[in-house]
Amino acid sequence: MNNLTSTVFGLVISLASGSVLAQSTYRLIDLGSLYGESRAFAVRDEAMAIGSSTAASADFRAVFFSATAAPVELPSPATERQAVGFAIDGAGRIIGCSYDLSKFTPVAFRIEQGSAVPLGPFVARAVNASGVIAGTANVISTGPGAGMTLPRACRFDGTVTMLGTLGGLASQGLGIDDSGRVVGSSTTQSERGERPCVWTTTSTTPLDLGTLGGLWGQATAINGNRVVGTTMTSAGRMHATLWTLNASGGVISVTDLGTTSQNGSSFAKSINGLGVAVGTSDFRATRFVGGTATDLNNLIDGLQAAWRLEVAWAITDSGVIVGSGSRLGFPRAFMLVPCPVSGCGVICDGIDFNNDTSVFDSQDIDALLSVFSEGPCIPATATCNDIDFNNDGSLFDPCDIDAFLLVFSEGPCTPCGQ
């Protein structure tokens, strides 16, 4: 291969991988809440995400989120106080569970024609395109540990099939692929920790996926032959992990997806069809791609200081991500929409005129008006030339005026100079 050929070949390769990596920045969308905390666990596209939010009663309710509208409480069985939406199947049906904090019996439900249809006494955590559900049921052991109520992974395809363990008493089902393979974790006979495992469709006995050298691990999602989760390294650290499986569920490779800091921890929660995984590292939402763990907080166009993205729970093939973060210190659901290569631009409602970390509220208007009075800004301790309308770190320059003017256009702002 001559130099020119290798250069062209390299360019092709970089362009191919660039189909994923070109979406290197995101637009942050606050998914809101019913009355307090919120978290988003699954997403189909910008118009449909689900999760949970506290209501005025302080109870968690299952919630429908979208990028353009306020969150809507979903119906759920009325007998339990708490509810959460966890997954969306190929037909767009929402899967969730309702439960009481102090009781053993959750109720899995599926939203059908606007009503919550109870499916059985288990936590429905994941669903595949054809509607087969993976989850966890509490069962009363009649064997070892007789009389104990123990969590066990299960598969639901109209009836509940209880799945086995790796010799221990407990297991969890957390993910499922379109072929019906369930992933999760199971304790072993020592009952001192969990192992990551997969249940194929031909057996209820799980296969141990192995770890990065440590004793503990958990698989959380499966997409095709790729499984992601977290395992303990030989150094005793939690690292996001990728397993590649063969058709029979055997492990071809186990890969460390890395962390965003040298001695940090990381957890992978979801992986899309292109192999892009998301999760968290050092409790900051993280994208794992191409062997690199990247803090999603660093990939947001115009990230507002009030926000901290903490856990990315799901990602679509088009790269839309949802998760849970902190807005002004309070748990809040978010959505990240990939920006075009040119960037998303500054979003008007991200402007924080008075730099108090609360974006575009009435006090920002006060600060704005005080600019024109040429008097001291409000709060009185601030000065006008502290204002950084476009949050670019440069104080009160022409780009800030651009950002200011764009507020009144009611359209999305564009970065200064573009």
Place this chain on the structure above:
Amino acid sequence: MNNKTLLCRRVWPALWLLAVAGAAAFAMLSAHRAHRVAAVADEYVVLAANELGMHCMQNDFSQMMILPPFNSLQAQVIRRGIEPDVMNGGVSVSFVLPTNTHSSDKTNFWSYAQSLLGVPVATDVGVTGTPMSGLMTYDAATAGWLATGIPVTPIDDDGKENPYPLALVQVTQTGQVVARTQAVVPVSWEMSCNLCHNTPGESTATSILKSHDRLHGTNLIMNQPVMCASCHSDNALGAPGQPGISSLSRAMHGAHATRMGEISLDNSCYACHPGVRTNCQRDVHAGLGISCVECHGGMSTVANPTRNPWVDMPRCGDCHQRAGFEFEQAGKLYRTSFGHGGVSCMSCHGSPHASGAAVTEKDNAQAVRVQDHVGVINTCSVCHTTQPSEAFFHRRNE
């Protein structure tokens, strides 16, 4: 929609759930009854409890820390017999929380632990070095095995809230499992400071720190993250505080005692202690309608400067009086007292705030499993292989 249709839509789901609940209850009772025969043949029984009945923590440590993720589990192993023995060795005791196995993806505590505590803390390990699962350590003072400082959060691995995760405790002897039990390791971050500290545009922590600076001339806002116990002594953390500064308990209860009228909760304790959703007071007293203040007193009482927080606590004998019965040991609390031949009060009665017949199914699981009914473990055959001939004396061990 006519009334009949509406009725059907409302009633059938309810009937279905009733049937499910009924079937579950029947299955549970059947399983437990089947188990009772086996239990009588077991050589050992293990009884586990959490020493407080609720541990609070925060979910966000970026600005301040009141309480870190810190939970505890203690277990007594009893060799069954005509005269049972409370074991002090010869077995290994382990614990695992099967639905809540890791924490560093649920809180940012480990990102700020060194700033707050001055020492690094390994992720998913508690401030005392205890991990999320593993072997428990024998402790002569409690005559049982302890896991102290488990850094568990109120979020299950699947992402949903669960302030009552159940630990599975397993006892082995020469590699063979000889006993198991389950106990709730309660934890909640439903501390609703935001009911009052809710200045628009500010985090709750910012509001708290600013208020403290304004009222007490401090500069906490510029020294984040702040550990409250670095100045205010806190027996919960073993923190001595600074001379001349009131304890955290006194400061918090005293400063807020006159302000609780600004909120409207049936139980105003749940404004700060968890909580209207968590309902951490869930024991037999809760079932009888006895509220927090009837044992602990009101906020002014708790703020009394002569009170030693976490040491001067309500005692069973303050209310319970019964001829021939004794309650806590002198100088000890319910959670550290023993009776009946070295058995911890908690082993039979359960955790504080979850004692007796709790209103919560999970807290009753241990009692139901070993004796077929909720409430105090009062069935002799749980530990005795033959029915004792002498009368039962509810006496403490001095």
